[in-house]
Amino acid sequence: MKITSQEEYGLRLLIRIAACKDKEGMSIPQLSEAEGLSPHYVAKLTRILRMSGFLNSTPGNKGGYVLSMPANQIIINKVLKALGGPLYDTEFCESHVGVLKLCTHSVDCSSRSLWQMIQFTLDRLLDKVTLHDLVNPEKTSASILEQLLDVNGEELAKN
Template sequence: MKITAQEEYGLRLLLRIAKCSDNSGMSIPDLSEAEGLSAAYVAKLTRILRIAGYISSTPGYKGGYILARPAGQININQVLKLLGGTLFSKNFCGNYSGVRPLCTNSVDCSVRSLWQMIQLSVDQLLDQITLADLVGSEQTSLQLLHTLMAQHTRVLS
């Protein structure tokens, strides 16, 4: 499994905007410079995030992007699904049927149950994390994520 560039950079831009203390927000050039990304790519990602309602733009010459809602109300699982989709979806078997219209294992597939379990585990963990949980230092976020992972592991046991 891989984290796509769009997921990584989109989440980093959202986090950068959340950390911004300027009421007018961060412009595309500011975000581009801060994250080392092209302005065109930043524009693409901010458009996706804006259309989804995670950020909004402030008007004027010094305008930029700000969060459209509090960081505590922005669910990381939903953001990542917006930016890159899910690991496993209901269309999965149809997308990977080989040369036939239906997968040869569509009736009884132990691999499908593996992907479903992984997706369920990822969803359960990421659904507990908000953007506010990531705004602090790496150490603070790491402690929170360790706590959540320990709780998650106990639930699965």
């Protein structure tokens, strides 16, 4: 399980756009320069984010990308899944079969339960994190995320 560059950079672009004070938003060249990414890659990521309903675009010379809804309504779990899918899904086991056609543990797999629990826990946490929580200096965002994690820890301990 890894966070892909598409998920990382896509999230960074969304944070950058959310923090933009210009009502015109940010253009691909502006985003490219600000994040140190190629314009082609920025165009690919903004297209995914637009098609997933997180961004609106205005074409033309003065055009740019803006959020399609308030930052506090954009759930980070949905963003990451739009950019790369879940960290663990049912096809995970099919891609780790070794040299066989089927995994030797396809019927009884204790590690599958671990991956499913990790995905469940991540989903519960990331469903609580909004883009608004991340459009802050790092220390402020870290504090917000720590509070969310503490709440989740207490909830998990009670279950």
